[in-house]
Amino acid sequence: MKHRQVSMAGWVLCVTLVLAALTGAQGQTYQNFLQRHVDNPRTNLAGQRYCNIMMARRGMTRPVCKPLNTFVHAPGMTVARACTWPPNAQGYYTTPNRLSVTICRLRGGNTRPPCNYRAAQQWQHYVEVACQAGLPVHLQNTFP
Template sequence: MTLVLAALAGLVSCQNYQTFLQKHVDNPRTRVQRAQRYCDIMMQRRRVMVRGNHCKPLNTFVHAPARDLVAACNRRPNAVGRHTTRRRLSLTNCRLLRGRNWPRCTYRAQQVRRYVVVNCRNGKPVHLDSTRP
């Protein structure tokens, strides 16, 4: 029984890591014909939404190898258990402009370089907590 529970825990962790990659990692950055449509296209392509098919108010895509985010999980956590990347990474923040229900969501893209703060499970990032300058 313990072996089965351990295997299931590993599967859930893997799925959370895979979901994290799908929702937050775009490396190299996907090229789109009109740069201002990057977020609209990526949010639809990656099926990023919140419960009930609502438009997600904010999502961040990281344009760095996933290994950089995994490496953050090996760094010392802050006081609340979050891990920060060693260096600033290239990001695109997608902020909802209008729309309520997916896929009719319109976003504004903002490209920045920031440190990424993640929650980790079993040595892999499973949630993008925040970014900082």
């Protein structure tokens, strides 16, 4: 009986972990993607000020500072066109055209607020995303 209780407890833990992983993956939505990654037209702020304000405005500085985030300066549906192309070997989709992006990187190693970011404006980058139901839900990478 004791062996059966241990097995049952292990099985419940395993199922709980699988459900938590699936819930996390399903928690990614197009609306969350837009909130975290799309700024079109680009908010009129310069360099570091852009990143510091936009990261706070979009909720990525509390309770800790997000170390890295990319803002795409194109309509969400322009980015969504990537989801109509075949995925790469890793399962990600790439925009058919290059887009303007701003990459915000946290300065220093401290992830506790106040957050201080460095900005890098890239004018012509492809955007690589994960898609669900034909819409982007996760920005994986950008590249020239």
